[in-house]
Structures are given as structure tokens and as C-alpha cells.
Amino acid sequence: MTEEPNFEESLAALEATVDALSRGDLPLDRALAVFEEGLGLYRRCHAILAESEQRVTKLIAAAEGLIEEPFPVE
Amino acid sequence: MDPISVTWENRPGVPPALTVTQLARIIRDTVRANPILSRILVRGEVSNLQPAPSGHVFFTLKDATAQLSCTVFREDAEVLGFDLEDGMDVVVSGDVDVFPRRGSVQLLVKAATPAGVGAFWAAYQKTRKKLAAEGLFDAVRKRPLPSFPRTIGVVTSEIGAVVHDIVTILRRRYPIAHIVVAPALVQGPEAPASLRRALAVVSDRVDVVIVARGGGSLEDLWCFNDEGLARAIAASRAPVVSAIGHETDVTIVDFVADVRAATPSAAAELVSPDATELMARINGAGRSLIGEIHEALRSVRNRAMALRERLSPRALQRGVETNRSVLERSFAGLSSVAPREVTRHRGRLEAIGRRLDVLSPLATLQRGYAIAEREDGHVVAHAAEVESGDALAVRFQDGRIRVHVNEEMEEP
Numbered sequence: 001m002t003e004e005p006n007f008e009e010s011l012a013a014l015e016a017t018v019d020a021l022s023r024g025d026l027p028l029d030r031a032l033a034v035f036e037e038g039l040g041l042y043r044r045c046h047a048i049l050a051e052s053e054q055r056v057t058k059l060i061a062a063a064e065g066l067i068e069e070p071f072p073v074e
Numbered sequence: 075m076d077p078i079s080v081t082w083e084n085r086p087g088v089p090p091a092l093t094v095t096q097l098a099r100i101i102r103d104t105v106r107a108n109p110i111l112s113r114i115l116v117r118g119e120v121s122n123l124q125p126a127p128s129g130h131v132f133f134t135l136k137d138a139t140a141q142l143s144c145t146v147f148r149e150d151a152e153v154l155g156f157d158l159e160d161g162m163d164v165v166v167s168g169d170v171d172v173f174p175r176r177g178s179v180q181l182l183v184k185a186a187t188p189a190g191v192g193a194f195w196a197a198y199q200k201t202r203k204k205l206a207a208e209g210l211f212d213a214v215r216k217r218p219l220p221s222f223p224r225t226i227g228v229v230t231s232e233i234g235a236v237v238h239d240i241v242t243i244l245r246r247r248y249p250i251a252h253i254v255v256a257p258a259l260v261q262g263p264e265a266p267a268s269l270r271r272a273l274a275v276v277s278d279r280v281d282v283v284i285v286a287r288g289g290g291s292l293e294d295l296w297c298f299n300d301e302g303l304a305r306a307i308a309a310s311r312a313p314v315v316s317a318i319g320h321e322t323d324v325t326i327v328d329f330v331a332d333v334r335a336a337t338p339s340a341a342a343e344l345v346s347p348d349a350t351e352l353m354a355r356i357n358g359a360g361r362s363l364i365g366e367i368h369e370a371l372r373s374v375r376n377r378a379m380a381l382r383e384r385l386s387p388r389a390l391q392r393g394v395e396t397n398r399s400v401l402e403r404s405f406a407g408l409s410s411v412a413p414r415e416v417t418r419h420r421g422r423l424e425a426i427g428r429r430l431d432v433l434s435p436l437a438t439l440q441r442g443y444a445i446a447e448r449e450d451g452h453v454v455a456h457a458a459e460v461e462s463g464d465a466l467a468v469r470f471q472d473g474r475i476r477v478h479v480n481e482e483m484e485e486p
Contacts (some may be wrong), residue, residue: 007250008222011352014359021366028374035367042360049349049356052249056241058232059256059275066275071232071255073241 007048014041098174105179111170115263116142116181117189120162125151133158135166135181144168146183154186155266155300156197163190165293167263185263187296194292201301201326210308211329217313219333219345220281225252226345227280227312229272230338232257236288240342248346254280260287265297270306277310282345285327286317286338298325307331317341439471447474 005013017038021031057068084090092100105111118135125131129148134141144166146154158164168183188194205211226244230236232255244253258272259265269285277283285307287298297303298318304326307314316331317338328334335341439445446454447467454460464479 006222006224011222011356011359014356014363018359018362018366021363021370024366024370024373026370028370031367031370035363035370038359038363042356042363045356046353046360048250049353054241054245054249054251054253056253056255059254059272059279061271061275068254071241071253073238073245 007045010041010045010048014038014045017041095174098172098177102172102174105170105172113167113169115165115167117163117165118142120158120164121160123158123160131158133160135164143178143180144183145180146186150184153267153270153302155297155302156186156188156201158186159196162188162196163193165189165263185267187263187293189293191292194296198299198326201299201304202329205301205304205326205330210304215308215332217332219313219315222347223248223251223281223345225254225280227254227256227276227283228286229256229258229269229276229283230286231260234288236286236338239339240284240286243339243342244346247343247348249349251346259297261290261294261297263297266300266303269297269300269303273303273306273310273314277312277314280312283310283312283314284317284335284338284341284345285314285331286341287319288338289320289323295319295323295325298327300326303327304330315341315344439469442471445469 017034020026020034021038026034056071056073058071059066059068116135118137121134121136121141123131123133129151131146131151133144133146135144136142146158164186165188166181166183166186168181168185170179171182172179188197209215228237228240230240237255241253241255244251254276256272256276259268273283273285285298287295295318298316307316307327307330313332315333315335316325316328317335317340318325318328321336324334333344335344445468446460447469448454449465449467454466460466460479462479462481466477466479467474468477
């Protein structure tokens with residue numbers, strides 16, 4: 001299963017790219033590649049946090065087993 | 075009046091005399107059909123308590139003027155959550171039923187809670203000591219809460235302020251997480267089993283569970299002192315945060331939970347990172363990223379500038395001038411040393427030259443001799459080295475001539 005990295009993994013990866021760059025020992029082409037990667041992760045984290053719509057469900061026992069139905073919140 | 079002589083009017087559908095079995099069944103069916111007699115709560119004092127080897131528990135519930143036989147079947151007795159004792163004031167819930175074989179009316183008890191402060195306190199202390207002795211409250215058993223839960227389970231009543239408060243706070247702080255509400259009864263004799271079921275279904279599918287209830291009386295909160303529920307929380311796959319009643323209420327569930335929160339709102343805050351702080355962290359990382367790449371570029375540019383500086387004509391000029399002065403100093407030194415050395419060695423040089431003259435083949439030639447050579451200059455010293463037809467050279471003092479050997483040597 002190829003699942004998109006979740007928020008926690010993306011944030012950790014973003015901070016790892018900052019660490020890698022701040023050591024200052026990367027050749028320029030590698031540093032630029034790491035920077036591009038970090039920028040992508042930054043946009044991704046930002047988007048996840050800014051655009052997430054909370055999902056609230058209610059777990060109930062039904063004839064066909066456990067089901068989740070939307071839980072109303074005002 | 076002689077009872078035998080009593081006559082009854084026949085009624086349609088009713089036989090003139092019932093058997094005992096028939097009557098008992100009618101009573102039983104009447105009792106079972108009456109909604110008031112099922113799922114009832116009854117308060118009284120436990121007496122004549124008799125646990126049977128089969129696991130069922132029999133006792134009599136009584137008050138000042140009446141008594142009632144009670145039976146707790148094994149599967150219900152196992153999840154009662156506390157131990158019944160003679161003299162204990164309890165509220166039981168269950169269904170009234172009739173046992174035709176014994177002609178008795180019984181209450182089939184499904185659940186029970188202590189009633190009255192004394193009974194509550196005694197049962198609470200007993201359960202607490204028992205579970206503490208088993209190590210269920212030990213600090214080493216407490217698990218850390220996940221920093222970034224993807225799913226959060228909420229075991230509580232689906233109506234009321236508690237679930238609303240929790241959802242509202244989670245939505246504000248951490249909208250990424252999926253909230254799964256597992257509705258449960260949070261008071262009454264049926265609550266422990268309901269809470270256990272809700273916990274069981276939710277704990278396998280979430281990263282952390284909140285078990286919560288708003289404030290209430292000692293009786294209202296009693297279900298959170300249930301031994302079976304406490305064991306289920308200890309065994310939960312996901313870590314559990316408890317938030318039961320007000321901050322001053324401490325239930326058995328609070329002791330056994332991984333983290334105890336003062337209120338349901340506090341529980342919601344404990345399980346969720348704050349999105350505002352996270353956004354600041356992300357933005358900080360973004361700024362650092364740009365700062366670091368600028369720093370990397372500046373460092374490369376500085377190195378390039380330094381190299382260009384070293385390659386410039388002005389720098390080259392400086393280099394040449396430096397080298398020239400070194401050369402000049404060396405040359406001056408040499409100039410002063412050379413004549414003296416030459417004079418010092420001249421006598422020796424002339425003597426060596428004279429000896430060379432004597433030994434030189436040139437001196438031999440000047441005395442009128444000639445030397446036979448191969449074309450490569452190798453001196454031919456013996457006639458035996460030469461064969462007829464060889465090309466040789468003969469060197470005189472004023473030059474060389476080429477010769478061909480016509481005949482091999484004559485005998486001397």
C-alpha cells in the first residue's frame with residue numbers, strides 16, 4: 001500500500017531537511033535538492049494543517065457489525 | 075360456608091379447574107408481560123448471601139417490611155464490579171420472574187450498585203486495594219500519549235455537554251485527527267457493561283482513547299469504580315485518558331488510566347497538539363530552510379570570489395613581483411660567490427686538464443697514429459674482430475675516412 005506520508009512524518013522530514021542544510025557540509029547541487037524537498041514538505045505540512053476538515057463519526061453496532069456514521073456537531 | 079359447596083360460573087375459554095402448573099404459568103406470563111416488572115431498579119439490604127459453586131449468587135433483598143429472593147447468574151455476577159456483602163445497602167436492576175417449579179417470585183439481578191455513602195466507601199476501598207495490590211495502578215504501567223494521534227476515540231454519553239466540549243476543543247486544536255465517538259451509558263447499573271463494550275470496540279481502531287463523564291453525585295459516578303471496567307482500561311490497546319466528574323472526584327478508572335485529566339476539556343487538550351504551535355513550528359522550519367539555503371549560496375559565492383581574486387591580473391602581478399625579488403636576491407648572492415670559487419678551483423682544473431691531455435686518444439693521434447673504429451665509434455683493438463666486407467672508419471688527427479675490409483687478416 002502506497003500511503004501518503006502523514007502529517008507527523010512530513011513534519012519530521014521537514015525538520016530533518018533543515019538540520020541537513022544547517023550542517024553546511026552539502027555540495028551545492030545536493031543542498032539545492034534538499035532545499036527543494038524541504039520546500040515541498042513545508043507546503044505539504046502547511047496545507048494539511050490549514051485545510052483539514054475534522055471528521056467526527058459515531059461507532060455503533062449494527063446487524064452487519066460495527067459501523068461508523070457521521071456524528072453531528074454544530 | 076363449606077368451601078366445597080362454592081360454585082363458579084363457567085366462563086368461556088377457562089376450564090372449570092386449573093392444574094397447578096397451568097396456574098403457575100399464567101402467573102409467570104402475567105408477570106413477564108407487565109412492563110413495570112422488567113428492567114426495574116430496587117433498593118434494599120442484602121441478606122442471606124449464598125454464592126453457589128456454579129458461580130451463580132443467591133441472596134435476599136429486604137427492607138423493614140418485605141423481602142424478595144434474588145438471583146445473579148454467573149455471567150452477570152462476574153461483571154458486577156464489586157463484591158456483595160450481607161448488610162450492604164444496594165440498588166439492583168433486573169427483571170422479575172416466576173419459577174413455577176418452586177412457586178416463587180424472584181428478581182433476576184443483572185447489575186447492582188452500592189447505595190448510601192457507607193456502602194459506596196467500603197466497596198470503593200475494597201476494589202482499590204485489590205487492584206493496587208495487583209499493580210494495576212503502578213507508574214511503570216502508564217503509557218505515553220501519542221504526540222500526533224491520527225484517530226482519537228471518545229467513550230462517553232453521546233448527548234450532553236461533555237462530548238460537545240471534547241469535539242469543540244479537538245476541532246480548534248487539532249483538526250487533522252479523526253474523532254470516533256463510542257456512545258456509552260455513563261450512569262446506572264448498566265453503565266459499566268456499556269462502557270466496557272464501547273471501550274472494546276473503539277480501542278482497537280484509534281491511537282488514544284478519552285473516557286469521560288461530566289460531574290455528578292457519588293452514585294452517578296459509581297460505574298467508574300467498577301472493577302471490570304478498570305481491568306478493561308488496563309488492558310486497552312490504545313492509551314487511555316480519564317476525565318470523570320470534577321477535579322475532586324477520583325474514581326478507580328482514574329487510578330488505572332494512563333493519564334488522568336482534571337476535566338473532559340483538559341483531556342481533549344492532553345491528547346492533541348496545538349495547531350497554532352504546530353503552524354509556528356512549520357513556519358519556523360520554512361524560514362530556517364530559506365535562511366540555510368541563502369547561507370549555503372553565500373558561502374559558495376564567497377569561495378568563488380576568493381578564487382577570482384587569486385586569478386586577477388593584479389594578483390598575478392603581485393605574484394610575479396614577489397618571485398622576481400626572490401630571484402634577484404638569489405642571483406646577487408650567486409654573483410658574489412661564483413668568481414671566488416672559480417679562482418679557488420682554477421689551479422686544480424688546469425692540472426686535471428693536463429692529465430686528460432696525456433691520456434686522450436687525441437694526443438695519440440697527434441703523434442701520427444690512427445684508430446680503427448666501427449661506425450658506432452667502438453674502437454677495433456684486434457684484427458680477429460674484423461671480417462671481410464666489414465665497414466670501418468679510420469680516425470686520423472685531422473678527420474675520419476671510411477674503409478672496407480678486403481681480406482681477412484694475414485698471418486703475422
